Amino acid sequence: MFHKAKHLRGFKLRATDGVIGKVEDFLFDDRFWTIRYLVAETGGWLVDRQVLISPYALKSVDEGDRTISVDLTKSQVEGSPALDTDKPVSRQFEESYNWYYGWPQYWSGDLAWGAFAHVERAREHWDLVGKNEHWDVHLRSATGVDGYGVHAKDGDIGHVEDFIVDEKTWSIRYLVVGTRNWWPSKKVVIPPQWIDSISWADSQVVLDLTQDAVRNSPEYTDESLLSREYESSLHSHYDRKGYWDE
Secondary structure: OEEEHHHHOOOEEEEOOEEEEEEEEEEEEOOOOEEEEEEEEOOOOOOOOOEEEOHHHEEEEEOOOOEEEEOOOHHHHHOOOOOOOOOOOOHHHHHHHHHHHOOOOOOOOOEOEEOEOOHHHHHHOHHHOOOOOOOOOOEEEHHHHOOOEEEEOOEEEEEEEEEEEEOOOOEEEEEEEEOOOOOOOOEEEEOHHHEEEEEOOOOEEEEOOOHHHHHOOOOEOOHHHOOHHHHHHHHHHHOOOOHHHO
């Protein structure tokens, strides 16, 4: 099931013994474009603490109740390693965090979740995962990318408005791009795999696509259009293989 990142912000995070807070943001890595942590706003429950929740702990998303179930207790969350909110998330913190919960290190292989493509498989077979010291992941804030300029090979297109997240893998399947300054009232979705480069310093995304290709692509209006039929037409338009065939 797909979810828009902005829509999930504000969802309650319900532990096995009570609510631990609300979703405030997401941290994703810029190699696999996969959500690594949900940033929780804990209100007055944990004072001066920013809490990160890994998808390893997520059980289900309830759209009706606006709740995400977390397979942790409140005491587990309270005892988790403290994050210095003034600094980026370090590899040292992530190692400590995963050791505390007994979870595998997602950077230990060539797939999105180490040796596996899906978080469920990684969670089930965490003891099969080794350690790779050579890759230093870069975590990015989803809210920090809001508004980034999007450029084609031959000119401007628009700006990043949102991410569409796949609940099964917690991968970012698409960037939602608003094009109102060029093509009024039209939005398009672009898989991150079609990005040619990103300038984090200049807040710019450059696509491996032309303006005409994007202008003539199937229009995105809301999440209901993200059926497999719509996705197939989108990939067919660009003559690109779908992720479901990989």
